Amino acid sequence: MIERAIGEEDFGARLAFDRGAAGRRAVAVPQWQGRETPLPAAHLLRDSVRLPELSQGELVRYYTALAQRNFGVDTGSYPLGSCSMKYNPKVNDVVASLPGFANAHPAEPEAAQGTLRILLDLQRALGAITGLPHVSLAPAAGAQGELAGILMIRRALEQRGELGKRRRVLVPDSAHGTNPATAAMAGFTVTQIPTAADGAMDRAALAAELDGSVAAMMVTLPNTLGLWETGIEEAARDLHRVGAFVYGDGANLNAIVGRVRYGDLGIDIAHLNLHKTFSTPHGGGGPGAGPVCASTALAPYLPAPVVVEGSTGTLALHRPRESIGQLQQFHGSVGVLVRAYAYIRTLGLAGLRAVSENADLNANYLRVLLEPHYDLPHPRRVLHEVVFSGSRQRKAGVRAYDIVKRLIDYGLHPPTVYFPLIVDEALMIEPTETESREDIERYAAALVAIAEEAERDPEALEEAPQHTPVGRLDETRAARRPVLRWPGPETEPCGSKGTVER
Numbered sequence: 001m002i003e004r005a006i007g008e009e010d011f012g013a014r015l016a017f018d019r020g021a022a023g024r025r026a027v028a029v030p031q032w033q034g035r036e037t038p039l040p041a042a043h044l045l046r047d048s049v050r051l052p053e054l055s056q057g058e059l060v061r062y063y064t065a066l067a068q069r070n071f072g073v074d075t076g077s078y079p080l081g082s083c084s085m086k087y088n089p090k091v092n093d094v095v096a097s098l099p100g101f102a103n104a105h106p107a108e109p110e111a112a113q114g115t116l117r118i119l120l121d122l123q124r125a126l127g128a129i130t131g132l133p134h135v136s137l138a139p140a141a142g143a144q145g146e147l148a149g150i151l152m153i154r155r156a157l158e159q160r161g162e163l164g165k166r167r168r169v170l171v172p173d174s175a176h177g178t179n180p181a182t183a184a185m186a187g188f189t190v191t192q193i194p195t196a197a198d199g200a201m202d203r204a205a206l207a208a209e210l211d212g213s214v215a216a217m218m219v220t221l222p223n224t225l226g227l228w229e230t231g232i233e234e235a236a237r238d239l240h241r242v243g244a245f246v247y248g249d250g251a252n253l254n255a256i257v258g259r260v261r262y263g264d265l266g267i268d269i270a271h272l273n274l275h276k277t278f279s280t281p282h283g284g285g286g287p288g289a290g291p292v293c294a295s296t297a298l299a300p301y302l303p304a305p306v307v308v309e310g311s312t313g314t315l316a317l318h319r320p321r322e323s324i325g326q327l328q329q330f331h332g333s334v335g336v337l338v339r340a341y342a343y344i345r346t347l348g349l350a351g352l353r354a355v356s357e358n359a360d361l362n363a364n365y366l367r368v369l370l371e372p373h374y375d376l377p378h379p380r381r382v383l384h385e386v387v388f389s390g391s392r393q394r395k396a397g398v399r400a401y402d403i404v405k406r407l408i409d410y411g412l413h414p415p416t417v418y419f420p421l422i423v424d425e426a427l428m429i430e431p432t433e434t435e436s437r438e439d440i441e442r443y444a445a446a447l448v449a450i451a452e453e454a455e456r457d458p459e460a461l462e463e464a465p466q467h468t469p470v471g472r473l474d475e476t477r478a479a480r481r482p483v484l485r486w487p488g489p490e491t492e493p494c495g496s497k498g499t500v501e502r
């Protein structure tokens with residue numbers, strides 16, 4: 001009995017605020033030896049604010065226990081489709097945190113010539129990788145890179161005097177959701193292009209939309225079905241013939257890096273997600289980097305700043321002549337940019353090719369292992385990810401949602417579900433290039449076992465997950481009525497004036 005009670009300390013059940021006791025302290029800071037300057041009384045914090053009072057040991061145990069409940073790429077496979085949750089070399093974190101990079105003052109960028117040199121070399125490397133030589137590293141995320149690209153197209157059309165008549169952006173229905181959202185934010189109307197039976201865009205439907213009212217097409221490449229967009233070169237030529245631009249969403253470049261260049265396909269501008277392909281871990285909401293890479297025609301509109309080299313070899317930050325302006329304070333997420341530079345220099349072209357070859361090999365291996373057990377709407381060779389449909393299991397009353405919740409009981413992270421929207425009960429799995437053969441086989445074996453469970457005992461899957469600290473959450477309520485402050489509405493209300501009455 002006693003052992004049980006001891007073992008049952010539930011670190012998730014109570015916040016640090018509800019633990020400990022008055023007067024306990026975690027760290028004894030040495031006494032300040034200088035003269036004390038009291039804060040002005042008006043700025044004194046309220047004495048009544050209750051802060052957690054824990055000893056150092058209690059605090060360490062509390063946070064260690066919470067950290068152990070976390071799931072990340074460092075604890076297991078994390079094959080969220082479209083997100084490239086791969087293992088990123090830790091050495092690149094070390095490089096990015098070297099004092100010369102980490103302590104550079106953002107208001108004195110030109111004093112950090114070494115950092116600027118790296119940024120200039122990274123601009124050139126990304127230009128070479130994409131075949132779109134004019135690069136701005138400023139955007140802080142993929143979606144911001146998209147917005148920059150579409151605003152650049154908008155500015156180019158404005159200068160041609162065509163903005164008034166070119167109001168439409170074409171977006172295949174297999175595109176990432178940020179594509180139509182970006183076009184709408186930039187003031188365009190979105191025309192959806194349906195997907196054909198082979199999983200590429202319907203070229204006849206595209207042809208029917210092409211006229212002088214089209215500003216651009218935004219195409220996710222590879223598309224969100226994980227498929228190569230067959231005929232993209234011809235499609236780009238058709239767009240150019242009616243005077244429109246082609247935007248390439250390159251967030252998932254790990255599918256083709258080192259083997260295909262967007263510029264060669266006829267794409268005018270693309271963004272990349274350095275926090276997916278180029279070695280920055282992500283998933284916690286940033287920071288990221290979504291550089292835009294442009295053709296010569298669009299280069300004058302790049303977002304500021306770009307790094308340029310003066311005649312004396314001194315590097316400077318530059319605002320392109322017709323720039324759409326600055327997207328955020330300072331010069332982008334420099335730590336993320338340094339990681340990408342280190343990654344590219346470490347791998348070289350041969351290594352980058354191996355990245356995309358292994359990303360595709362892994363996804364295709366998973367496809368072959370799972371094809372007998374799950375429906376595959378577009379049965380052909382995939383690139384970096386594979387999108388199955390849970391429609392066969394749905395007939396037995398099991399939803400894609402039940403399948404992936406059950407995966408958690410196997411200790412595995414679910415894939416992306418219900419996206420892309422054009423696949424019924426979508427299960428979108430991206431193993432990434434860094435998973436081993438054994439990891440992929442383990443993941444496939446769990447999904448095969450679940451497919452068998454779905455036939456044998458479909459109701460049981462509704463109870464999953466059963467081996468986690470919490471079971472099924474009310475996700476709608478969590479999104480609609482999030483509890484974002486302590487204490488939450490179901491504990492005790494906060495007193496007036498920000499104090500907590502107990």
Ligand SMILES: *Cc1c(COP(=O)(O)O)cnc(C)c1O
Binds near residue numbers: 082142176273288290
């Ligand atoms: C992740 C992703 C984006 C958005 O990138 P963020 O950095 O999250 O803004 C856009 N397009 C595609 C295809 C993506 O996979």
